[in-house]
Amino acid sequence: MKLQLEEIIEEIKRFINERDWQQFHDGKNLAISLSIEASELLETFLWKKDTEADLNKVKQELADVLYNAFLLSDLYGFNIKQIISDKLKVNEVKYPIDKSKGTNKKYDEL
Amino acid sequence: MKLQLEEIIEEIKRFINERDWQQFHDGKNLAISLSIEASELLETFLWKKDTEADLNKVKQELADVLYNAFLLSDLYGFNIKQIISDKLKVNEVKYPIDKSKGTNKKYDEL
Amino acid sequence: MKLQLEEIIEEIKRFINERDWQQFHDGKNLAISLSIEASELLETFLWKKDTEADLNKVKQELADVLYNAFLLSDLYGFNIKQIISDKLKVNEVKYPIDKSKGTNKKYDEL
Amino acid sequence: MKLQLEEIIEEIKRFINERDWQQFHDGKNLAISLSIEASELLETFLWKKDTEADLNKVKQELADVLYNAFLLSDLYGFNIKQIISDKLKVNEVKYPIDKSKGTNKKYDEL
Numbered sequence: 001m002k003l004q005l006e007e008i009i010e011e012i013k014r015f016i017n018e019r020d021w022q023q024f025h026d027g028k029n030l031a032i033s034l035s036i037e038a039s040e041l042l043e044t045f046l047w048k049k050d051t052e053a054d055l056n057k058v059k060q061e062l063a064d065v066l067y068n069a070f071l072l073s074d075l076y077g078f079n080i081k082q083i084i085s086d087k088l089k090v091n092e093v094k095y096p097i098d099k100s101k102g103t104n105k106k107y108d109e110l
Numbered sequence: 111m112k113l114q115l116e117e118i119i120e121e122i123k124r125f126i127n128e129r130d131w132q133q134f135h136d137g138k139n140l141a142i143s144l145s146i147e148a149s150e151l152l153e154t155f156l157w158k159k160d161t162e163a164d165l166n167k168v169k170q171e172l173a174d175v176l177y178n179a180f181l182l183s184d185l186y187g188f189n190i191k192q193i194i195s196d197k198l199k200v201n202e203v204k205y206p207i208d209k210s211k212g213t214n215k216k217y218d219e220l
Numbered sequence: 221m222k223l224q225l226e227e228i229i230e231e232i233k234r235f236i237n238e239r240d241w242q243q244f245h246d247g248k249n250l251a252i253s254l255s256i257e258a259s260e261l262l263e264t265f266l267w268k269k270d271t272e273a274d275l276n277k278v279k280q281e282l283a284d285v286l287y288n289a290f291l292l293s294d295l296y297g298f299n300i301k302q303i304i305s306d307k308l309k310v311n312e313v314k315y316p317i318d319k320s321k322g323t324n325k326k327y328d329e330l
Numbered sequence: 331m332k333l334q335l336e337e338i339i340e341e342i343k344r345f346i347n348e349r350d351w352q353q354f355h356d357g358k359n360l361a362i363s364l365s366i367e368a369s370e371l372l373e374t375f376l377w378k379k380d381t382e383a384d385l386n387k388v389k390q391e392l393a394d395v396l397y398n399a400f401l402l403s404d405l406y407g408f409n410i411k412q413i414i415s416d417k418l419k420v421n422e423v424k425y426p427i428d429k430s431k432g433t434n435k436k437y438d439e440l
Contacts, residue, residue, distance in 0.1 A: 003114050008191050015198050019205060020212040024377045027168065028160040031152045032376055034175065035255060038148035039369030041182075042141045046362055047324035047354045050138040058137065059188055062179060063197035065144065066190060069175050072151075078169055080176060081118050087173035088125050095129060102130040104267035134267045142266055145365060149259030156252055157244045157434035214377035223334050228411050235418050239425060240432040247388065248380040251372045254395065258368035261402075262361045270358040278357065279408055283417035285364065285399050286410060289392060298389055300396060301338050307393035308345050315349060322350040 005080055009070050016071070027075060034068035041065055115190055119180050126181070137185060144178035151175055225300055229290050236291070247295060254288035261285055335410055339400050346401070357405060364398035371395055 016022060041061035044053045073080055094107040103110070126132060151171035154163045183190055204217040213220070236242060261281035264273045293300055314327040323330070346352060371391035374383045403410055424437040433440070 004191060005114055008194055011195065011198065015201065018207050019210050021210075021214075023212075024214050026160040027163060028155040028158075029377055031148075031155050031168075032252065032372060035145075035148040035152045036369045036373050036376060038141075038145040038175070039366045042145045042362060043366050045138040045141050046326075046366060047359055048138075050136040053137060055186060058141075058182075058186065059193050060197055060200065062182060062188065063193040065148070065175075065179050066183075066194055067197065069172060069179060070194075072168075072172060073176075076165060076168065078172065081114060083169050083173040084118055084176055084180075085121065087170055087177065088121065090170065091125065097128050100129050100131075102133075104131075104134050139267055142262060142362065146259045146263050146266060149256045152252060153256050156256060157249055216376075224411060225334055228414055231415065231418065235421065238427050239430050241430075241434075243432075244434050246380040247383060248375040248378075251368075251375050251388075255365075255368040255372045258361075258365040258395070262365045265358040265361050268358075270356040273357060275406060278361075278402075278406065279413050280417055280420065282399060282402060282408065283413040285368070285395075286403075286414055287417065289395050289399060292388075292392060293396075296385060296388065298392065301334060303389050303393040304338055304396055304400075305341065307390055307397065308341065310390065311345065317348050320349050320351075322353075324351075324354050 005070075009074050012067055012070055013074070025071060025075065027072065030068055030072045030075065034065065034072060037061065037064040037068055115180075119184050122177055122180055123184070135181060135185065137182065140178055140182045140185065144175065144182060147171065147174040147178055225290075229294050232287055232290055233294070245291060245295065247292065250288055250292045250295065254285065254292060257281065257284040257288055335400075339404050342397055342400055343404070355401060355405065357402065360398055360402045360405065364395065364402060367391065367394040367398055 016025070041058065041064070044057045044061060070080075073083075095110070099110045100107075126135070151168065151174070154167045154171060180190075183193075205220070209220045210217075236245070261278065261284075264277045264281060290300075293303075315330070319330045320327075346355070371388065371394070374387045374391060400410075403413075425440070429440045430437075
């Protein structure tokens, strides 16, 4: 049985391959694209209170962010579950529970 | 059986809950955080050729991007597979295969 | 008499030239750098209320943003006063006073 | 005689005041806006070689970046010439000429 994440990434790659866009997708350009999409997502909240954003736009921009993040992950052959687990372990050291609980401080201010 | 994406999001939320950080995680602040992490990912390529990036850093920064994107998705109750499928359908109209094949142009330049 | 902006840009270029960094400064890489610095500026406000930011950090990150913006402007030979005047004229059409007064809406929502 | 930068900032503030937009312009929201504009500037280079960008778009997006950066500087009463000079002094320590000459490495890799 295929895993859900694999199914999503296959659907994205079918879209890309039909348009012959793989040629543009090196890591640096995908990272640029991802950063731009994350800004477009942020723009749905610009000058607004948190609750005033148009959720349909949020949904579409978040999809664009994930589309780029999944392509980048696929390009380098990363296992998404693994890299997030690994990063959480790093963050557990940077942000020990007793020091970081309930505070919005960055690790170098703790 | 739990789906893989649900498992990842549960692991992230356990990390958050142990630190009592839900209080900071409204949509606007998560979108800001996501945008900053996408920039940190991009920074691994700054002043460099695509192939010169440190892949261990790429991996860690991409994990941070996904961590924020998954939290945002969870906050609004989005189904990740669904929102990406829906966005690909929108993009199929914006980028018809015959006009967009092999070109790096934006839809408004096609 | 030299204009103030020219003096600033000369000071930045002296710093660059002493390090032989012009070779990295094409438009695309400067735009990447500028975008990363703008994110670092934004990070001084992350998870915080507007008034909680460390103003000394804001100052330093804003200087980095301006440093990159001035280098980019210089690379293309733009006149900063002119390009801002020109853009304000474009925005006056996009945001007519009677429609845009006191509202946080984007021009395509007016 | 007025300085050039003061003239530019006055022209921007006249545009803002006519639209009664000061109410939205706290530091955090201006920093968000600046970050989004920097991304739009970067987008003019997306999927392209450095020389393929549309310079008229570069010009307009750079104007938007500077517009936001100048407003932020004005909000906090910073002296632009001063904050850049101060930051260059910090960078001279982070990037000593003998170590940083001709290399694209970040200060923590030198």
